Amino acid sequence: MKQVKKHTTGLSLPELTEKLQKKDKHYSNISKRLQIFYWILIPIYLTLIIIHIFENSPVADIIGSGFFLLGMLTFALLFRNYYKTYKSVDYAQPTLVMLKKAADRYKPFQTKALWALLGIAFIDAGLAFGSRFDLHDMWRVQAIFWGSVLIAMAIGLIVWKINYKPLRDAALSLIKELEDEE
Amino acid sequence: MKKEARFNQLIEENRERIKRICSYYNSNADDQKDMYQEVLVNIWNSLDSFRGDSSISTWIYRVAVNTSLSYTGKAYKHMKLMVDADTRNLNSVLDEENFEAKKLQEKQLEYLQNELNQLSVIDKALISLMFEGLSMRDIADVIGITEPNVRVKIHRIKTQLKNKLTNKL
Numbered sequence: 001m002k003q004v005k006k007h008t009t010g011l012s013l014p015e016l017t018e019k020l021q022k023k024d025k026h027y028s029n030i031s032k033r034l035q036i037f038y039w040i041l042i043p044i045y046l047t048l049i050i051i052h053i054f055e056n057s058p059v060a061d062i063i064g065s066g067f068f069l070l071g072m073l074t075f076a077l078l079f080r081n082y083y084k085t086y087k088s089v090d091y092a093q094p095t096l097v098m099l100k101k102a103a104d105r106y107k108p109f110q111t112k113a114l115w116a117l118l119g120i121a122f123i124d125a126g127l128a129f130g131s132r133f134d135l136h137d138m139w140r141v142q143a144i145f146w147g148s149v150l151i152a153m154a155i156g157l158i159v160w161k162i163n164y165k166p167l168r169d170a171a172l173s174l175i176k177e178l179e180d181e182e
Numbered sequence: 183m184k185k186e187a188r189f190n191q192l193i194e195e196n197r198e199r200i201k202r203i204c205s206y207y208n209s210n211a212d213d214q215k216d217m218y219q220e221v222l223v224n225i226w227n228s229l230d231s232f233r234g235d236s237s238i239s240t241w242i243y244r245v246a247v248n249t250s251l252s253y254t255g256k257a258y259k260h261m262k263l264m265v266d267a268d269t270r271n272l273n274s275v276l277d278e279e280n281f282e283a284k285k286l287q288e289k290q291l292e293y294l295q296n297e298l299n300q301l302s303v304i305d306k307a308l309i310s311l312m313f314e315g316l317s318m319r320d321i322a323d324v325i326g327i328t329e330p331n332v333r334v335k336i337h338r339i340k341t342q343l344k345n346k347l348t349n350k351l
Binding site for chain 2: 089090091092093094095096097098099174177178179
C-alpha cells in the first residue's frame with residue numbers, strides 16, 4: 001500500500017486508475033506464479049516419487065520424499081492462505097469490524113501457524129528418512145534443524161514486535177474505546 | 183459495467199465528499215492530496231465487495247474513515263481534525279448555546295479547533311461524520327457500533343466541548 005501511495009501522489013484520476021489496474025495485474029501475476037508451484041512442481045515431484053517406487057529405490061528414500069512433498073504442499077497452501085488474507089483487507093467494512101480483523105491478523109501466534117509447524121515436521125521427517133546419517137549425526141542434524149527453526153521464530157518475533165505489535169496495540173486500543181459506553 | 187467505469191463514476195459523484203473528509207484530518211494540502219489518493223486506492227480495492235447492502239455514501243464514508251484511521255499509522259494520535267467556517271453542520275455543536283454567534287464566531291472557531299484536536303482519534307472520526315450531516319443511524323453503520331452507543335458518545339463529546347468553550351469564553 002505504501003508503495004502505491006508513493007507513486008500515486010499527485011496523479012490524475014486516469015493515471016491513478018491505470019496504476020491500480022497494474023497493481024491488480026501484479027497480484028494476479030503473483031497468484032499465477034504460485035499456481036505454477038502448485039500445479040507443476042508438486043506433480044513433478046510426485047511423479048519422481050512414483051518413478052522411485054517402480055525402480056525399487058529404498059523404502060526409506062520413498063517415505064522421505066513423500067514427507068518432503070507433504071512439507072512443500074503444506075507451505076504452499078499456507079502461503080496462499082496468508083497471501084489471500086493480506087491481499088483482501090477490506091476498507092469498506094464497518095470500522096469496528098475492520099479493527100477487529102486487523103488485531104487478529106497481527107496476532108503474534110495464530111492458529112494457522114500450527115500448519116507451519118506441521119510443514120516443518122514433515123520436512124524434518126523427510127530429512128530423517130531420506131538421509132544416510134548414523135544415529136550420532138542424526139542427533140546433530142536434528143539439533144541444527146530445530147535450532148535453525150527456533151532462530152527463525154525468534155527473528156520472526158523481533159520483526160513482529162518492531163513492525164506489527166504497534167499496529168495491533170493501536171487497533172486494540174481503538175476497539176476498546178469504541179466498545180466503551182456500550 | 184466494468185470496474186474501471188464504476189470506479190470513475192463513483193469518484194466523479196463523490197469527489198467533494200472524499201476531499202472534505204480528507205481535509206478534516208490534514209491541514210497541509212499535500213497531506214490532503216496523499217490521503218485522497220489513498221482513499222481512492224482503498225475504494226478501488228474494496229469495490230468488488232460492494233453489494234449494495236448499505237447506501238453508497240455510507241460505503242464511501244466507511245472507506246474514508248477507515249483509511250484515515252490507518253493513514254497516519256503509528257502517528258495516528260497526532261492526527262488533527264481541521265474545521266473551517268464553511269464546515270457544514272458546525273452549528274450542530276455551537277448552536278445550542280446562545281452565543282452572539284457573529285461576533286464570537288472567529289474566537290469560537292479558534293477555541294473549537296483547539297478543543298477538537300484534543301479529542302481521541304475515534305471521537306474525531308465521530309464528530310467529522312456529524313459535521314457531514316450523517317444521522318446517528320448512518321454513523322452507527324459506518325463505525326459498526328450501536329445507534330445508542332453513537333448517541334452516548336456524541337452527547338459526551340458535545341457536552342465536553344460546550345463546557346470547555348463556555349469556560350473559555
